[in-house]
Amino acid sequence: MTAQDKSKKRYITVPEGYLMVLLQGDDILKEIENFASAEKVPSANFTGMGFVNMTFGFFDFKKKAFDPKEFKDMELASMNGTIAWQKGKVSIHAHGVVTDKNFNAFGGHILSGTVGTGSLEIMILVHDQTLERKFEEYLGANVLCIDKCN
Template sequence: MELASLTGSIAWQNGKPSIHAHGVVTGKDFTAHGGHILSGTVGTGSVEISVTVLDKKLERIKEEKLGANVLCLGNCPKP
């Protein structure tokens, strides 16, 4: 498989880094598959990743009403 696209965020959650990544991979037949990237190994070749650093802390907090972790930038409410 070849990694054709990778997007997402690296934030803090509960004092630890929290990675949320989506990607598209393609096979030899050019069929594409996309979704959450949960793990991976770079085989032959390499992978190039660009990271944009923000001037404020990006945090992921649990939004109870939604039942999901959401991103917060700057003055995030404390649980």
């Protein structure tokens, strides 16, 4: 596979929102953040599927930290997430499920990921209201506010 042109747009407008196609080596969360910033997305939900290298985290509420685990050369069977804002920056919250060649499934909170061999297709449904996240000290985690964050 030849190196792709990093200056090429990765998404198009469709009646339901946007369709994004990422290619091998693309940083998944970074590309979604870049898109949301460029298009000034007030908030959105997204779904995706494709081939990935992914690091998931399981949140330990006692430690208030993620326990990470990396998975390489996997098929992303499902990815779901939200786009919101936090302190003036795009805030992504995403979960996913990957499968290996033996059809074993693994999943959790997506900490990071890159597109593996092939591509990743993401459907983004944009909302008409700006939503924000706020860090909740008692949880040690960010929470989506459906009303103004106080």
